[in-house]
Amino acid sequence: MELLKEREEQIYRTGEQPFSLSCDKDSLAGAVSQRACVFCGSRVVLYPIADALHLVHGPIGCAVYTWDIRGALSSGPELHRLSFSTDLQEIDVIFGGEKKLKRALLELIERHSPKAAFVYSTCIVGIIGDDMEAVCREVEKETHIPVIPVKSEGFMGNKRAGYTAACNAMARLIGSGDTTGISPYSLNILGDFNLAGEIWLIREYFERMGVEVVANITGDGRVADIKRAHGAALNVVQCSGSTMELARMMEDEYGVPSIRVSYFGVEDMAQALYDVAEHFNNPEILEKTRQLVKEELQELLPKLSFYKKALQGKKAAIYVGGSFKAFSLVKAFRLLGMDVVMVGSQTGTEQEYRELAEITDPGTIIVDDTNPLELTSFLEEKEVDIFVGGVKERPIAYKLGVGFCDHNHERKEILAGFSGMLNFAEEVYSSVMSPVWRFTYQKEAAQEKNCRIALANPKN
Amino acid sequence: MSKNPPNYISTTNACKLCTPLGAALAFKGIEGAVPYLHGSQGCATYMRRYIISHFNEPIDIASSSLSEKHAVYGGGANLKLGLMNVTEKYRPQLIGIATTCLTETIGDDVKLFLREYDKEVEGEKPIMVQVSTPSYSGTHMEGFHNAIASVVEALAGRDGKQDIGSGVNILPGFVSPADIRYLKEITDDFSMKATILPDISDTMDGPAAKTYAKIQPGGTPLSAIAVMGNSMGSVEFGHTMAEASGGVLLAEKFGVENTRMAMPMGIGASDRFFAYLSRLSGVPVPEKHQAERGRLVDSYVDSHKYVYGKKAIVYGEEDLVVGLTTFLAEIGVMPVLCASGGKSGKLAERIRQATADLLPEQPQVHEAMDFYDISELAESLGPDLLVGHSKGYPLAQKLSIPLIRVGFPIHDRMGGQRILHLGYRGTQQLFDLVVNACIAKKQGDSPIGYSYM
Numbered sequence: 036m037e038l039l040k041e042r043e044e045q046i047y048r049t050g051e052q053p054f055s056l057s058c059d060k061d062s063l064a065g066a067v068s069q070r071a072c073v074f075c076g077s078r079v080v081l082y083p084i085a086d087a088l089h090l091v092h093g094p095i096g097c098a099v100y101t102w103d104i105r106g107a108l109s110s111g112p113e114l115h116r117l118s119f120s121t122d123l124q125e126i127d128v129i130f131g132g133e134k135k136l137k138r139a140l141l142e143l144i145e146r147h148s149p150k151a152a153f154v155y156s157t158c159i160v161g162i163i164g165d166d167m168e169a170v171c172r173e174v175e176k177e178t179h180i181p182v183i184p185v186k187s188e189g190f191m192g193n194k195r196a197g198y199t200a201a202c203n204a205m206a207r208l209i210g211s212g213d214t215t216g217i218s219p220y221s222l223n224i225l226g227d228f229n230l231a232g233e234i235w236l237i238r239e240y241f242e243r244m245g246v247e248v249v250a251n252i253t254g255d256g257r258v259a260d261i262k263r264a265h266g267a268a269l270n271v272v273q274c275s276g277s278t279m280e281l282a283r284m285m286e287d288e289y290g291v292p293s294i295r296v297s298y299f300g301v302e303d304m305a306q307a308l309y310d311v312a313e314h315f316n317n318p319e320i321l322e323k324t325r326q327l328v329k330e331e332l333q334e335l336l337p338k339l340s341f342y343k344k345a346l347q348g349k350k351a352a353i354y355v356g357g358s359f360k361a362f363s364l365v366k367a368f369r370l371l372g373m374d375v376v377m378v379g380s381q382t383g384t385e386q387e388y389r390e391l392a393e394i395t396d397p398g399t400i401i402v403d404d405t406n407p408l409e410l411t412s413f414l415e416e417k418e419v420d421i422f423v424g425g426v427k428e429r430p431i432a433y434k435l436g437v438g439f440c441d442h443n444h445e446r447k448e449i450l451a452g453f454s455g456m457l458n459f460a461e462e463v464y465s466s467v468m469s470p471v472w473r474f475t476y477q478k479e480a481a482q483e484k485n486c487r488i489a490l491a492n493p494k495n
Numbered sequence: 496m497s498k499n500p501p502n503y504i505s506t507t508n509a510c511k512l513c514t515p516l517g518a519a520l521a522f523k524g525i526e527g528a529v530p531y532l533h534g535s536q537g538c539a540t541y542m543r544r545y546i547i548s549h550f551n552e553p554i555d556i557a558s559s560s561l562s563e564k565h566a567v568y569g570g571g572a573n574l575k576l577g578l579m580n581v582t583e584k585y586r587p588q589l590i591g592i593a594t595t596c597l598t599e600t601i602g603d604d605v606k607l608f609l610r611e612y613d614k615e616v617e618g619e620k621p622i623m624v625q626v627s628t629p630s631y632s633g634t635h636m637e638g639f640h641n642a643i644a645s646v647v648e649a650l651a652g653r654d655g656k657q658d659i660g661s662g663v664n665i666l667p668g669f670v671s672p673a674d675i676r677y678l679k680e681i682t683d684d685f686s687m688k689a690t691i692l693p694d695i696s697d698t699m700d701g702p703a704a705k706t707y708a709k710i711q712p713g714g715t716p717l718s719a720i721a722v723m724g725n726s727m728g729s730v731e732f733g734h735t736m737a738e739a740s741g742g743v744l745l746a747e748k749f750g751v752e753n754t755r756m757a758m759p760m761g762i763g764a765s766d767r768f769f770a771y772l773s774r775l776s777g778v779p780v781p782e783k784h785q786a787e788r789g790r791l792v793d794s795y796v797d798s799h800k801y802v803y804g805k806k807a808i809v810y811g812e813e814d815l816v817v818g819l820t821t822f823l824a825e826i827g828v829m830p831v832l833c834a835s836g837g838k839s840g841k842l843a844e845r846i847r848q849a850t851a852d853l854l855p856e857q858p859q860v861h862e863a864m865d866f867y868d869i870s871e872l873a874e875s876l877g878p879d880l881l882v883g884h885s886k887g888y889p890l891a892q893k894l895s896i897p898l899i900r901v902g903f904p905i906h907d908r909m910g911g912q913r914i915l916h917l918g919y920r921g922t923q924q925l926f927d928l929v930v931n932a933c934i935a936k937k938q939g940d941s942p943i944g945y946s947y948m
Contacts (some may be wrong), residue, residue, distance in 0.1 A: 065577030074535025094630040096513030100541035139505035190535035
């Protein structure tokens with residue numbers, strides 16, 4: 036397929052020439068990017084904070100399309116699963132939405148008694164110039180809870196800018212809680228959003244190691260925990276694109292060091308636990324960690340070997356939001372004996388793409404901010420068996436007769452951690468091995484093609 | 496009608512979507528069309544994600560992907576760049592451009608940009624149809640109907656060389672691909688030439704194919720839209736759309752008689768639709784459809800005791816709510832609350848007109864409702880059933896009552912695109928769903944393990 040000229044620099048094939056890939060750009064008009072906007076970036080990061088009110092200040096669409104958008108779970112309050120909006124109308128656009136915002140905030144805070152409120156600005160708020168800071172300050176004074184404006188006008192950059200807005204908002208909470216009694220062996224989990232309950236599994240690992248978890252940021256998150264997060268001895272950052280900035284702020288302000296981890300795949304999961312143990316440099320913790328990893332692997336590896344045998348040599352393509360997750364997925368597919376032939380993300384950095392180029396096989400397509408037509412041509416060219424992505428990628432795979440694994444919005448199974456690796460293998464297996472593909476017309480076409488080749492070369 | 500509706504300033508769990516989403520879906524029902532949102536990137540992506548979870552089909556919605564500088568200096572340049580890129584990559588016959596709250600508020604003059612584009616850009620250009628859809632005004636249904644009106648305004652015509660007064664225009668509103676396939680079957684059975692606008696039966700429910708189509712085949716053919724002015728009549732389903740609808744425009748411009756009727760749901764409303772087609776075509780209702788009607792009546796009788804007196808809450812788009820309420824009233828279910836996020840001001844009156852002779856008491860009817868309001872009212876109403884889309888599930892779960900899934904979105908079941916709502920056949924399917932939900936509830940609540948119910 037011919038690429039749009041402006042898109043050529045955002046695609047690289049491993050091994051072909053010196054690495055060069057352009058990224059962190061605005062999406063190209065008319066290219067049908069898979070990205071969302073600034074608002075989306077901040078909304079997905081903050082919304083799992085379950086005892087906070089999340090009010091979207093804007094017309095109805097922004098709130099309604101992000102209602103419970105990723106199924107982030109909570110062990111207690113579920114305020115985050117409601118979709119609150121000021122539902123701005125034409126009259127508010129003309130006369131300003133500040134009064135409506137204030138009344139809506141007071142109404143909702145009285146109704147739900149949240150521990151804090153986040154107020155998201157949307158495109159239109161940036162244009163009509165509502166002073167959200169001022170409204171939030173007033174409401175904070177009246178209600179005595181933190182009321183925090185999130186500057187997330189959709190057009191003010193791409194999704195990464197939304198991550199920054201979310202980090203800035205959380206930074207306003209951190210430092211205001213009491214940190215007495217926090218263990219010197221303690222950490223905050225940053226960048227896990229508790230899809231399918233993953234953060235519970237990760238917390239359990241840390242607890243088994245003898246490490247205290249202070250705050251979940253943000254999966255199954257609580258305002259009070261985030262307020263005292265600065266008392267933790269370490270920040271453990273996954274999904275670095277979204278929360279690394281917060282870790283940096285906390286390092287500058289409170290001297291909390293951070294490490295980057297990933298909980299996907301056996302290698303990275305084990306590495307994450309060892310990195311934490313080594314950071315604390317405590318023999319007991321280290322021993323417990325060894326024990327934990329050993330137990331988990333003993334349980335997992337025999338079960339995994341079945342899937343490895345079956346999936347050997349199958350081809351995988353990856354397109355996810357952040358490229359750090361892509362690394363882990365590349366490794367996870369390798370563990371299953373599969374070949375990754377395409378990997379891309381919506382918001383990766385140059386450094387991350389460079390590293391991906393280093394670890395992937397020659398010919399692997401590496402792509403930033405791609406779109407349906409490019410994805411289609413990549414999947415067809417590479418004759419992919421399974422594609423990993425989110426909801427928007429799913430029908431592309433299926434229409435091409437390719438298996439699919441939802442690693443984002445609608446999954447209900449844990450894919451992180453050791454047991455998550457088994458779920459991942461099972462899901463990949465159940466899609467790749469399904470008998471339904473024998474009925475799809477691509478398979479028929481491929482068989483016809485092979486048949487013709489066989490007829491033309493009878494000796495083969 | 497009794498009781499004032501709750502009147503909260505905030506909205507919780509809206510029972511409506513925004514205007515550009517409706518426009519994008521309407522444009523998807525036109526042959527060779529790519530929907531295009533003039534706004535920031537997020538709108539298109541969010542809507543795609545929302546729509547895909549219902550239809551399980553690719554839906555490529557382009558965007559002019561405006562950034563900060565465009566918001567300050569205007570989005571014209573990016574709009575044009577995007578149009579060029581879409582043209583190059585998709586080779587569409589038509590680009591349907593819908594605005595968003597951002598571009599409406601910064602005052603972009605899309606019509607002017609399109610005139611400039613026409614002059615500035617050389618070579619083959621797709622047809623451009625544009626509709627104004629500020630998301631702070633109306634719901635997805637206004638976006639849907641206005642997009643269709645824009646298509647009619649821009650493309651409908653009359654061909655003197657062809658027969659005048661042949662065929663029918665059907666403007667069904669937002670119904671399922673299965674509904675549209677059925678409408679085609681019906682008009683075929685009447686031997687009528689029908690132009691259904693829009694037609695998402697293939698574009699949003701495409702069969703598996705050997706090759707990936709950049710633009711899914713199907714949709715209302717542009718050649719058919721071009722001669723909608725030749726038709727004998729137009730029929731529009733629903734009464735709550737704005738005055739200047741596609742059907743009204745066809746009447747004004749070409750003198751094609753326009754008939755607005757309620758969505759044909761239930762026997763009475765379906766009879767009116769079949770009678771209309773019969774009158775227009777001069778063909779009696781075909782035997783096949785009379786038989787389907789007969790089986791439907793037979794099933795009503797067989798099952799009436801399971802549903803009589805059950806209390807239902809109905810929610811969703813206004814015209815769909817009218818259709819559903821009429822159907823439920825017809826089978827002896829008592830609608831107790833009819834709610835919509837829309838606010839045409841016509842909902843209560845339409846329900847009253849359609850059900851006055853069926854219901855001993857009119858239900859509460861409220862516009863501009865969200866799911867918080869509905870839940871609050873539900874507590875005192877004690878409903879046995881919810882009838883609406885997937886977003887009512889949390890309420891159904893809370894009340895431990897069945898949810899009959901209809902309309903859009905169906906995000907928690909497969910096959911939303913294949914739900915049939917209209918005509919005798921759609922009514923039959925809805926009826927069986929309602930009856931069996933009532934039976935399953937009774938069976939499930941009993942410890943006995945009945946295998947006869």
